[in-house]
Amino acid sequence: MRIMEEGMSQRLDGRVAVVTGGATGIGQACARAFAAAGASVMVGDIDDEGGARTVAEIVATGGTARFMPADMGQAADCAALVGAAEDAFGGIDILHANAGMELCRSIWDTTEEEWDHVMAVNLGGTFHCARAAMRSMRARGRPGVILITASPHAFMTSREIAAYAASKGGQVALMRAIALEGAPYGIRANALLPGAIDTPMLHREAAFAHDPAVMLRRFAEAHPMNRLGRAADIAQVAVFLASDDAGFVTGTCVAVDGGLMATLSAGPAVSYAGPVES
Numbered sequence: 001m002r003i004m005e006e007g008m009s010q011r012l013d014g015r016v017a018v019v020t021g022g023a024t025g026i027g028q029a030c031a032r033a034f035a036a037a038g039a040s041v042m043v044g045d046i047d048d049e050g051g052a053r054t055v056a057e058i059v060a061t062g063g064t065a066r067f068m069p070a071d072m073g074q075a076a077d078c079a080a081l082v083g084a085a086e087d088a089f090g091g092i093d094i095l096h097a098n099a100g101m102e103l104c105r106s107i108w109d110t111t112e113e114e115w116d117h118v119m120a121v122n123l124g125g126t127f128h129c130a131r132a133a134m135r136s137m138r139a140r141g142r143p144g145v146i147l148i149t150a151s152p153h154a155f156m157t158s159r160e161i162a163a164y165a166a167s168k169g170g171q172v173a174l175m176r177a178i179a180l181e182g183a184p185y186g187i188r189a190n191a192l193l194p195g196a197i198d199t200p201m202l203h204r205e206a207a208f209a210h211d212p213a214v215m216l217r218r219f220a221e222a223h224p225m226n227r228l229g230r231a232a233d234i235a236q237v238a239v240f241l242a243s244d245d246a247g248f249v250t251g252t253c254v255a256v257d258g259g260l261m262a263t264l265s266a267g268p269a270v271s272y273a274g275p276v277e278s
């Protein structure tokens with residue numbers, strides 16, 4: 001049993017992973033999990049302090065990681081981040097395009113600048129990092145993995161989050177294109193669809209509500225599992241998708257959402273047999 005667990009925990013031994021948005025939240029958990037599974041990890045983020053903290057934690061637990069300041073809204077930073085992983089660790093095997101920003105704004109109120117910024121960071125950053133990683137993987141002649149943190153908003157959405165939802169839909173479409181064009185080179189691409197995950201982003205979103213605590217509770221109750229997700233819930237699945245265990249998984253979305261996307265908009269787990277509340 002112990003041997004099996006050790007085998008599971010070293011699923012990414014010898015691999016090099018780049019994680020964008022690794023200073024906090026989902027990216028931080030994924031960077032830690034990739035390192036714990038044996039990968040050398042390059043963390044990119046605009047948050048220098050947080051990025052350095054993630055790396056220090058990984059190194060303190062015996063892992064290998066570096067941090068590079070990088071703004072995913074800048075194509076040159078995306079290419080430089082992949083280049084830094086090549087320089088530091090000899091190549092890149094896994095790109096986790098995870099960095100993202102929310103914008104809780106209606107279509108009516110979204111400015112041109114806001115739209116451009118969300119698209120540049122969420123969708124543009126994903127494209128520029130993926131292209132740089134794919135070029136590197138193809139040049140090395142080694143298989144690779146592109147993992148994208150998208151969102152259920154790619155498929156179903158709410159009011160007042162239009163630009164974010166559009167950027168997430170674009171990420172899923174891009175993921176499919178990467179899967180098709182990457183397949184001849186052994187490059188797999190998949191998207192994660194996290195439910196409401198307890199991260200700084202979710203708390204910022206809740207802060208828009210009249211009562212943030214109630215909002216957080218509503219987020220939790222929207223999931224049939226009746227809780228918020230944890231960043232570690234996503235990280236476990238990310239390690240699987242990045243590993244050879246997922247060698248025939250490409251071009252698809254994996255929801256890690258406590259059943260959120262299984263529910264109708266009338267509410268979670270509505271029971272037709274149960275009493276109807278007025």
Ligand SMILES: NC(=O)c1ccc[n+]([C@@H]2O[C@H](COP(=O)([O-])OP(=O)(O)OC[C@H]3O[C@@H](n4cnc5c(N)ncnc54)[C@H](O)[C@@H]3O)[C@@H](O)[C@H]2O)c1
Nearest residue numbers: 021023024025026046071072099100151196197199200201
């Ligand atoms: N938390 C959720 O409920 C949830 C649900 C679905 C999808 N997601 C997606 O998961 C990803 C991570 O979200 P999170 O909840 O961990 O958010 P977070 O805000 O807690 O962390 C995001 C990280 O990305 C970094 N970042 C932001 N803009 C950047 C930029 N321009 N360049 C580089 N780094 C940048 C931030 O500094 C931060 O470290 C995002 O793509 C988000 O859209 C989150």
